[in-house]
Amino acid sequence: MDEGSPSSLACRAMSLLHPDRLFPPDPTTRKIARALYDTVADAPIVSPHGHTDPRWWGEDPAFTDAAELFVMPDHYVTRMLFSQGMSFAQLGIGEEAEGDRRAIWRRFAEGYHLFRGTPSRLWIDHALSEVFGLSERLSPANADAQFDAIADALARPEFRPRALYDRFGIDVIATTDDALSDLRHHDAVQRSDWTGRVVPTYRSDAVTDPETPRFRNNVMRLGEITGCDTTRWQGYLDAHRVRRTFFREMGATATDHGHPTARTLDLGTAEAEALFKRVLRPPVSPEDAEAFRAQMLTEFARMSTEDGLVMQLHAGAVRNHHHGVFHTVGKDRGFDIPQPTGWTHALRPLLNAVGMDPRLTLILFTLDEATYARELAPLAGAYPCLRLGPPWWFHDSPEGMRRFREMATETAGFENTAGFNDDTRALCSIPARHDVARRCDAAFLAGLVTTHRLDEEEAFEIMPRLAHGLAREAYRL
Amino acid sequence: MDEGSPSSLACRAMSLLHPDRLFPPDPTTRKIARALYDTVADAPIVSPHGHTDPRWWGEDPAFTDAAELFVMPDHYVTRMLFSQGMSFAQLGIGEEAEGDRRAIWRRFAEGYHLFRGTPSRLWIDHALSEVFGLSERLSPANADAQFDAIADALARPEFRPRALYDRFGIDVIATTDDALSDLRHHDAVQRSDWTGRVVPTYRSDAVTDPETPRFRNNVMRLGEITGCDTTRWQGYLDAHRVRRTFFREMGATATDHGHPTARTLDLGTAEAEALFKRVLRPPVSPEDAEAFRAQMLTEFARMSTEDGLVMQLHAGAVRNHHHGVFHTVGKDRGFDIPQPTGWTHALRPLLNAVGMDPRLTLILFTLDEATYARELAPLAGAYPCLRLGPPWWFHDSPEGMRRFREMATETAGFENTAGFNDDTRALCSIPARHDVARRCDAAFLAGLVTTHRLDEEEAFEIMPRLAHGLAREAYRL
Amino acid sequence: MDEGSPSSLACRAMSLLHPDRLFPPDPTTRKIARALYDTVADAPIVSPHGHTDPRWWGEDPAFTDAAELFVMPDHYVTRMLFSQGMSFAQLGIGEEAEGDRRAIWRRFAEGYHLFRGTPSRLWIDHALSEVFGLSERLSPANADAQFDAIADALARPEFRPRALYDRFGIDVIATTDDALSDLRHHDAVQRSDWTGRVVPTYRSDAVTDPETPRFRNNVMRLGEITGCDTTRWQGYLDAHRVRRTFFREMGATATDHGHPTARTLDLGTAEAEALFKRVLRPPVSPEDAEAFRAQMLTEFARMSTEDGLVMQLHAGAVRNHHHGVFHTVGKDRGFDIPQPTGWTHALRPLLNAVGMDPRLTLILFTLDEATYARELAPLAGAYPCLRLGPPWWFHDSPEGMRRFREMATETAGFENTAGFNDDTRALCSIPARHDVARRCDAAFLAGLVTTHRLDEEEAFEIMPRLAHGLAREAYRL
Structure with missing residues (x-):
């Protein structure tokens, strides 16, 4: 390695960040990776899925x-x-x-x-x-x-948040919002003279997961907000439609569903109606809870074909693994642990019901990497509605990204993936996370070039697709 | 990288194919990989498993x-x-x-x-x-x-097909043939003055999988062809023996079994007989269908100890995932999706029944890479009858081959693997697929050499084993 | 590569072992790996888990x-x-x-x-x-x-064994000892003037696994040795406490539990008592056997909080896969085959019962690599009692170690791992195994340095932790 080159270790003393971080050690490959990365290093950030606090954008607090x-x-x-x-x-x-x-x-x-x-x-x-x-x-x-x-x-x-948004070069950012939210902060953004684009995402779990605390109350509240009779199956579905319309009017382009498994079902109306009645009346059996979530995924896929909202499924986390931690400090404290998550059988009912509808886009996220090559890439490499979300949570990391590309690309290609999303609650990490992803993708593409699986000019075409193009398209942003 | 060397990117302009494609970027390793590959680049192609159309060989159409x-x-x-x-x-x-x-x-x-x-x-x-x-x-x-x-x-x-066979340097190619086939095209090859060696393979699914369309009719047809009473269990087994003998006479050295799982069973005769009766009389329960396929694997293993046909098991595909695609364009259109596939428990009945018989060779193929290191390599590294087939289908790819070698070799070594097979229906891809495999194996061996896990002369000994020697031996070709 | 450098292939002729074996081919990374390795090449061997024969240490036979x-x-x-x-x-x-x-x-x-x-x-x-x-x-x-x-x-x-111990630079070595053992050889070591430190480990399987041959006899023998009434649940638990105290007095710092699965349970006393009664009276159902093993893991975790013995769980082997091999040559002959092994649900009862007790250390070993990133690293990266054991058995290998570090580190870091252990019955392989591990860890750290994920000085701090520091701490040696 040339001691005077930017990849020299000697440079490190000048900054906390080495300019060649995350690029492969092989000098030829590193040079290509660097060149690829340079073309997207300052490209706008498209952040189609994350958990920044809407209040930051609405109130712009210090x-x-x-x-x-x-x-x-x-x-x-x-x-x-x-x-x-x-x-x-x-x-x-x-x-x-x-x-x-x-x-x-x-x-x-x-x-x-x-x-x-x-x-x-x-x-x-x-x-x-x-x-x-x-x-x-x-x-x-x-x-x-x-x-x-x-x-x-x-x-x-x-x-302040809005100044950081501008400084970070964010083009659009999506928040994740409870189905019952009034989206007041999104409203505040839209009424303001700030030009940032902050869009909500319809997250249904509180009103679709019978194992959520206060599920029944949430469903009743859904009825009050929408004027629909959510004690009845059709009224409940209509209430979702009303809320989705509201979210769309507020800028949403997507829904999000966080489920313990990817199970879907496509029950007949009478059966679905009976199931709905049962989950409204505690105690709810784990089987009924699972079946109801499964049925709702298919219902939401149908609604997506009607209203064009892109559907996201984040499946596989066992939430609140330690009861004591949950009771003392609440959720989202690091005690959500993945479980094996099958997709082939789980998605079959939904895909047979609406998987060939050209209006549907369904983006899949897994915590079970064993399914990348075995199930997810074969599914996304066949069904036109499917796109693979980026490595999620524990896998949003250099090794995680490498494994994802290595295991998904040969069957799904690049165009059946949905680009990067940062999925973060940590505002200041947004540019860092996109930077890591862009560097890792540059490294992967450079490896394909030096092993002559891809021409250099092709890699330059793919790079901006991975950095922002695919995300923008997949999420219809 | 030397700009004048064959590995220079500058060479690419001269051809669609870079001479160093798929070799590792590290120059030392690449040089060794290239030297290894050069020893097998023009070696004969042994193709012991694939799906070329027998008619091509029999009729030699344009x-x-x-x-x-x-x-x-x-x-x-x-x-x-x-x-x-x-x-x-x-x-x-x-x-x-x-x-x-x-x-x-x-x-x-x-x-x-x-x-x-x-x-x-x-x-x-x-x-x-x-x-x-x-x-x-x-x-x-x-x-x-x-x-x-x-x-x-x-x-x-x-x-024309026969000319391409000769030009490709194919030494022998196996087709995959329905148990009911008359093998007329194989017969035509043998009667011709063409010297190519095309051997059939006994693929039993149509007469062993109760979930195959027209299963009962197929079993009855099996009886007609063989003169055995396939309404009875012993007659049905005898009919298989008759057909296997016919296939062997026509050159077959192997059977092939494509199952959704690797489940085997070793039922007593009375129990097997009762199961056979049930699967002949629709509706057949999924449990009975699975049990019958499982029992038949053990029966076929027994027959292999009698007649010496090598047994192949391709397990783990969920066929025709989308019903609409199946009904409109039929099978084998890309809508077969893998599922998790266990081997340790699944093979235990078969292996306990006949796994120590020195006459048996059973070659295993999986779509579930998680089992390479966890189950398949430990099994093949212990049972003398077992060999690991090459990475299959979605894993017949550079990354798939790398993962296979990395995950299987440390426990199973090289000699418990069965070499490469192209498994293709695409005639012109045959040399390409063998070339990719030879390059990937050269790259893997070269990596062992530069990390001093293997001497260079050992790698040169192993290379032709992987390219054709192991396949020839495992398939008794 | 410089032909005169120690990494030159030319050196190999001088020795069976190349000085740069297992270091990455990239020259920059290799140089760093070599420097890291050099700092621990001669460091003492801490061997906290293995299967050397205690007689070797007690009698020092040729x-x-x-x-x-x-x-x-x-x-x-x-x-x-x-x-x-x-x-x-x-x-x-x-x-x-x-x-x-x-x-x-x-x-x-x-x-x-x-x-x-x-x-x-x-x-x-x-x-x-x-x-x-x-x-x-x-x-x-x-x-x-x-x-x-x-x-x-x-x-x-x-x-002789003791001379080899000294020559190998072993600081401490643990054997694995049946709960019923009199530890006579450990006693002999302690009474001798040899300064080697050989500590026993409390391995409970013979008296906790109802599917062990002679389980009932073993439990009765446990009662005789301890003077506890092992026909009763509380007496049986007390007998374990008595034996653990004896093992601790003989130097033990840890227990070890080899289970087919990682299942744990936390039954109420009455339920546990009834289960215990059932497993003492054959035939024992597989469900009861599994439940009893599961319950005992939680009981042992509780005892560890009382007496400070570190707890090891080796889960996932299907023992004696071929019945004939077992009957003719016995156990541990290579016919133990891994099965899929979940941890997230399996450990939940134990972790909810005692997982937050600061006195507990529980070290986990798996044969199912799919769980490294999916379950084990997330668990160990959250629960203070958990540490990840090194790659075990089929995965105690260069590729296995690489995959472990790549899949575990990004979520669990280094400090939630427990260092290396050789787990061997082959005395002469002890230095070899530690050497392989140290080289592989040096290679991994060097890769983080050249990709600028870690500073060089940080890697030098981590290296001795992986070589012996973490093992010493995790096992309280």
Whole structure:
């Protein structure tokens, strides 16, 4: 390796981020990867799926401190620290939570070495460096200075959410919104003179999963909001249609469904109606709950053929694995654990019912990588309605992305995938995550070029498709 | 990389195929891979399993056009184009099918970019370049010219099947033949003065899978052909023996069994007899159908110990996933999707019954890569009768082959694998597929050498075993 | 590659072992890997889990010959030779076993090429070279000479087990001991003036698995030894406590549990008591046997919170797959085959019962690599009690280790893993196995450095953690 080249290790001292990070070591391949990446490094960010707080966009509040921004809301961070002996309270979460944000940040700095080799480390290094201009990696020695520097920055208007959106080069960002939401923050964005594009996503789980707490109340509330009789099956379906129309009017182009499995069903009306009646009357058996979720996926696919909303299915997480953690600090704290998730049999009823309708797009996300090559790529390489979502959650990482491309591409190609989405609740990680994905895709394409499976000019055509083109198309943005 | 070396990217302009394609980027490893590959590049092709049409060999007809040769019969091709919105009719398949072959070819050219990163692209580039001498990649701009060039070639005698067999350096090729087949085309080959060796394979599914359409009729027909009473269990087994003898006389060395799972059973005679009676009388329960297929695998293994036919098991495809596609365009159109396929428990009855018989060879094929290291390599690394077939179908690809070697070799070694087979219905892809396999195996061996897990001279010993020696031995060819 | 550098292939002629074996081919990465490895190449061996014979340490007997040392007790070796047609008798095992050890060794030499590409080959090359000073790879031509050279060496005192322990630089080694063992050999070690540290491990299977032969007798014997009434549930649990105390007094820091699945249960006392009664009275249903093993895992976890013994769970092997092999040559002959093994649901009862107790450490081992990224890393990256054991058995290999690090690190990091353990019955393979692991970990870390996911100085900090630090901590040694 040329010591004077940008890929030299000597460069690292100048910045927290090496310009050639995540590119393959082989010099020939690295050079191609770098060239590919350069064409999309500054391309606009299309963020079609994520969990940023709509209030940030609607009210544009200032963040207060580094702990609030980087530690407390990030389940990747809190679970890792917890796994090595820190308590949630020490991290500012739950009862008797630490109130001193600086103390929380110091604990994070003490544990920052735990993230070596993880994507969180890449994202946080990137955010500290690129968003806050810090040139040293977080450590106990510089924790206080970084806390102060970040606090100073956050007090300035250019670190408010809307300013960050503009600075990050975001073209459009989707939030994920409860079916019952009034979307007031989306409304505020639209009424404002800010030009950012923030679109809602219709997330149905609270009113379709009988195992959700307060499911029945949610369904009744759905009836009140829509004026539909949600005690009856047809009224309940109509209520979804009313809400979807509202979401579409507010800019939504997609729905999202987070299910423990990918099971679908296509029951006759009478059977579906009877099932609906049973799930409204507790106790609901696990079989009925599963069947109802399964039936609703097919119903939503049908509605998508009517109204054009793109459908997303995130399947395979066993939520709240430890009951005590759930009861003391609530959901989304790192105790959602994947389970094996089949697709071939699970999707068959839905695909036989509406899988050939040209109006349907269904984007699939899995936590079970064994299904990439075995089930998902064969399905997406056959059914016109299917697209494969990017590596999700635990697999949103360099190795995860590599495995996805290696296992999905040979059967599904590139055009049956749906580009990248950051899926994040951590605002400052958005550019970092897209950057990691673009680098990993550049590395994968470069490997195809140096092994002569792809011409160099073809790789340059594919690169922007993976960086934003496919996402924009798949999500109809 | 030396710009003047054969691995230089500059060479590509001279040909559609780079001489170093599929070799690792690291120069040291690439050099070894190239040297290994060179020793087998022109070695004879042993093709012990595939789906070429026996009529080609028996009647030696001329192909008419590029669409008939490359598009219409190739489910890898049609499913990908379909997945991106083309209809089967537009591809010349099913009702109201496009009759204009040139139009089909143009559509294929329009969609050819979809195959980037897939093995189909490697195979078709290879065939266009090496079989038809075309030096440009197919594109909408050259589609007409290539269609014409191919049509011209196909009119010449040296593009008839037997001439291609000779030109491709095929030593022996196996077809896959229905148990009820009269093998008339094999007979024609044997009566001809052509020296090619085309052997049939006894594929039993039509008379062993109770879920096959017209199963009962097929079993009755089996009785007529053989003169055995196939309404009775012993007569039915005898009929198989008669047919196997006929196939052996016609050159067969192997049987093949395509099952949704690898389940085997070893029932007592009375129980098996009762099961046979039930599956002959519709409706047949899914459990009985599965049990009957399972029992038949053990029966076939027993017959193999008697007559020496090598047994192949291809397990794990859910056939005809979309009912509408099946009803309109039939089977083998790309709508067969894999399912998880266990081997450890599934094979136990068969292996306990006949797994130690030295006369048995059972070659296993899976669509579930998770079983390579977990189940298949441990089984093949213990039972003398077992050999691992090459990566199958969706995994017959560079990444699929790499994963197979990486996951199977450390437990099963090389000698418990059965070499390559092309498994193709696409005649012109045969040399391409063997070439890809030889290159990928050379790359794998070279990696072992540069990481000093294998001496260079050992790699040179192993290379021809993988290219043809192991296949010849495993299939007793 | 510089022909004069230590990574040159030319060096190989000087030794059976290349100094750069298992390092990545890319020169930059290789250089870093070599530097990392050099820092731990001679570090002490911490061996917290394995199957060396306690008698070796207690009585320090001489081994007699190469066949006894390398062939007969090593199921990796015997199964591979068996899979290619040698009989167990020819390998000196079972009835009518070959008595001529030299003949056995010759057969091994004839089949040694079968191990190409397997870890056994790496281990045996290493032992022949480093333990016995042989510079040629074993072959039929040198088999006799090597047999003689090894026999000569074994007659010398420096080849007795304790001398090898010292020479190998072992700091501490754990054996695996039946719960009913009197640990006499451990006692002998402690009474001797030898300074080696050999600690027992409490392996409970014989008295907790109702499907073990003589289970009931074993439980009664447990009662006799401990003076507890093991016909009653509480007495049975107390008997375990008594034995665990004895093992702890003899130096044990850990327990080990080898189960077909990872299933756990947390039954109420009355229910557990009734289950215990049922499993003591044959016939025991498979469901009851599984439930009892599951319940005992949770009981053992509770006991670990009381007495501080680290708990190991090795789950997923289907033992004695072929009944005939089991009946003629017994267990541990290579006919244990993995099955799919889920962890997310299986561990939930145990983890909900005691998973948050800071006194518990539970180390998990799997034979199902599909669970590394899907289940094990997410679990270990959340629960403070969990650590991931190293790649086990079929996966204790270069490719297996690479996949483990690639699939586990991004979610669990390094500190939630438990370092390496050799898990071996083959004394001379101990340094070889640790050497392979250290090289593979160095290679993995070096890859993170050259792709700029880790700073070089961080990699140097992590290296000794992986080589011995994490094992020492996780096992409380």
